[in-house]
Amino acid sequence: MAQWTQMQMLIQYLPDQTINELYSATTFPIEVRYFLADWIEEQRWEDFEVDNVDQKVQAESLLEQIIAKLQTKAQEISNVVDKMKLMQISRHMSMFSSQPLQFATMVRDILRKERVLLSTASSQIPNLQQFPHFSSREVVSTAPNMRDVDHLVLKVLELQECRKRIHHLQEELNWERQNFESLHGPIQQNGLDPQNSELQKIQTHIQQLEYNVKTIAKNRFQLLQETVDCLDQCQARLISRLKAWRWEQHQATIGLPFDDNLSPLQTWCEQLLGVNGKLRQEVMLMGEPIPELQEKLARLLQALIQSSLMVDKQPPQVIKTQSKFSTTVRYLLGEKVAPGKPVMVKAQIITEMQARSLGQMGTVPSENVGELINNSAILEHNTASKSTCATFRNMSIKKIKRADRKGSESVTEEKFALLFSAEITITGCDKPYKIQMISLPVVIIVHGSQDNNALATIIWDCAFSEPDRIPFVVPERVPWKRMCMILNSKFTSEIQTQHNLDQYNQHFLAQKIFDKHDISGDFSNMMVTWAQFNKEVLPGRQFTFWQWFEGVMELTKKHLKTYWSDGLIFGFIGKQHLHLILKDRPNGTFLLRFSDSEIGGITIAYVSASENGGQKIQNIQPFTKRDLDIRCLGDRIRDIDHITFLYPEYPKHDVFKKYYTETDDHLPSPNRGYIRVSLQTKVGVEAGSASPTVSSLPPHSDNPLNLGYPVQQFQQSFSADSLVDGNPTPPVEFASPNHAAVFNESPHQNMDIDFILSTLED
Structure with missing residues (x-):
């Protein structure tokens, strides 16, 4: 929730005086905050200091943009009163043209005050929690760093004011001491009364000043200690947030939400660096060494500098050798890097054991386990985005040295990382610092056939690792209910849909992975092992659970996304459950389910009449990616006359009409002499008497009858645009194992029949 959205909720509870002080009608009217709220909060006002002349151009630019945006907004508004008001405000704000830095710092202070008001709102306004859309948690999540830093900056300002006050008191004390000496000397020389009232008055003032200096100096030291502690706490929260960002980036692999914007964290880092510098200065100005505080600030500085390197764009988590890939690291303190010397970032491959040693010892591994091509890049600053990044655009792994494998462990289970x-x-800062950061775990493969299994390793790692684990430890078994959540998250994110796997889908997935066929069983407390997920093949199949599930995702993502999102695909359902829900439905009722026996297939299950006059449930041979590349699912459903109602009772032409491809049979042929071609799906006897029957189909490795499916054939029809001797030419039909070709043969057209049939099969 944006900061202004929360302020609008809060304003009705604030006194008019507070609102008027915050949004002064003469400097920054509330209309400016209202109409430009999003844009204002996107700018980096926190960077501005009123005495930093280097920022003048940037401040002028922001002022000009505000004026221009107000004028544009005025033209867009239909309300005449608001239009005139905004035009008047835009003209009035031009008064800041000679003082752009004062304007920028004013906006900065307004935003700070808003955050302070929001952070204290729940305690100061008891009824605020009852407001429909206000939550104190949202205030905390909006900008915890800003509130922390605001509090910290105020303490630093108080500390600086304290020092300045001591300095002024000391100057006054020195002056009074000089006055005392100038009066006291002549009095002694001339034998005058040493209890001279003027002299006594000065002496009393000196004593008061000495007491004040001593008291304020004591308070100053105490405040300095408190501020350093406050910095320590604020930085701990920052580093915790940086770790959380990396963890959320890791979890994004399995589809969990992730905000990849690092700019707020960069601002936080820069502000803490500035505070650290000011506190180190205050320690030096104390007049005497304070080793404890100096060491603590140095330690905090080192931790901040070393924690600010982030892998902004991760490398692919499955990397094939000899293939190019890219990755980007970002340094959050990039604008504070000392100029004049380019910073070269180098990358190297490390093993899981080296990653563990790195975490424990902090030293860069000396042993090279792989050869990286194009493994160095320079940190470059982008003025527009205010980011400092090193981008490795054409990195490649030339070779890799693998560790000895344990037991049945395969190469696709071995995890590496880029350091x-x-x-x-x-x-x-006086000295250079060594900084380092490792990527998320990667699996390195040498052939595309390993990709699926390598991805399974990554999915398991992302889904079930703990935030502060030892690299790259993961559990061997997890609860099914947790696995189920991950499968749903991955499926919906991969498909980019809001339609989740329902309880029936989840139950069938459990049946499949556990090889249990009881449709009323409870699997929520059962444990799933890594072996069940992607090491052991499913009973009666030649593939693992993950290979099958990933195939369904790929098919759905490429060909079935809108069907799934519209709720037209039942999806994951077992045949036992299928028979249960279809047994009482009228003939022609059908549903769409993912194939249980084939990777990446979707089949149509429908109710049809049996030979004895009863009913039976048929499952049409699954359509794969190859089939749907040729003809979409909607057109295939339209082609099949056997199916009429989508379960439970939706007429198929009503729900699938928008997926039908418009035919162009009514259009003239684009070129005379060519025969127009149309494609049509036929099931079983629908292909006509000339179509192959079940018994006449020749043996074929892909024969769907081997799986117990009704045969589905693909018919290609040819219609001539001209007549032969004034009469239509008779059709000649040819049959192939998987397709039936029907076309008109003409003496004017020499057609290679073998070529046509082979083309249809391809």
Whole structure:
């Protein structure tokens, strides 16, 4: 929720005086905040300081943009009063043209005050929690860093004011001491009364000043300690948030939501670096060494500098050798890097064991386990995005050295990572710092056939690893209910749909992975092992659970996304459950289910009449990606006359009409002499008397009859645009194992029949 959205909820509870002070009609009217709310919050006002002349151009640009946006908004508004009001405000704001930095810092302070009001709202306004859309949690999640830093900055300002006050008191004390000496000397020399009232008055003032200096100095030291502790706590929260960002980035692989915007965290890092510098300055100005605080600030500085390297764009988590890939690392303190010396970031491959040693010892591994091509890049600053990144655009793994495998472990279960390292110098710091960060785990393969199994390793790692684990430890077994959530998240994110797997889908997936056929069983507390997920083949099949599930995702993503999103595909359902829900439905009732026996297939199950006058449920040979590349699912459903109602009772032409491809039979042939071609799906005897029957089909490795499916044939019809001797030419039909070709043969057209049939099969 945007900050202004929350402020609008809060404003009705605030006194008029507070609102008027916050949004002054003469400097920053509330209309500006209202109409430009999103744009204002997207800009980096926190960077501005009123005495930093280097920021003047940027401040002028922001002021000009505000004026222009107000004028544009005024033209868009139909309300005459609001239009005139905005035009008047835009003209009035031009008064800041000579003081753009004052304007920028004013906006910065307004946003800070808003955050302070929001952070304290729940405690100061008891009834606010009852407001329909207000939540204190949302306030916390909106900008915890801003509130923390605001509080920290206020303490630093208080500390600086304290030092300045001591300095002024000390100057006044020195002056009074000089006055005292100038009066006291002549009095002694001339034998005058040493209890001179003027002298006594100065002496009393000196004593008061000395007491004030001592008291404020004590408070200053205490405040300095508190501020350093506050910085420590604020930085701990920052580093925790950086870790959380990396964890959320990891979880995004399985489809969990992830905001990849690093700019707020970059602002937080830069602000803490600035605070650290000011506190180190305050420690130096204390007049005497304070080793404890100096060491603590140095330790915090090092931790901040070393924690600010992030892998912004991760490398592919499955990498094929000899293939190009890219990745980007971002340094969040990039604008603070000392100029004059380019920073070179280098990448190397590390094993799981090396990653563990790196976490424990912090040292870069010396042993090279793989050869990386194009493994260095320079940190470059992008002024427009205010980001400093090193982009590895054409990296490639030339070769890899693998560890000895344990037991039945395959190469697709071995995890590596990329380690990025550099040496960097920050402006205002005495020494360079070594920084490093590792990528998410990757699996390295040498052939595309390994891709599916490697992806399973990555999915299991992303789904079930813990945030602060030892690299790259994962459990061997997990609860099914947790696995089920992951499968749903991955499926919906991969398909990019809001339509989740329902309880029937989830139950069937459990039946499949556990090889249990009881449709009333409860699997929620059962444990799924890694072996069940992607090491052991499913009973009676030649593939694992993940290979089958991933095939369904690929088919749905490429060909069935809208059908699934519209709820037209039942999806994952077992044949036992299928018979249960279809047994009492009229003939022609059908549903769409993913094939249980074939990777990446969808089949149509429908009710038909049996030979004895009863009913039976038929499952049409599954359509695969290859089939749907040729003819879409909607057209195939339209072609099949046997199916009429989508379960439970929706007329198929009503629900699938929008998926039908418009025919162009009514259009003239684009070129005379060519025969127009149309494609049509036929099932069983629908192909006509000339079509092959079940018994006449020749043996074929892909024969659907071997799986117990009714045969589905693909018919291609040819219609001549001209007549032969004034009469239509008789059709000649040819049959192939999988397709029936029907076309008109003309003496004017020499057609290669073998070529046509082979083309149809391809």
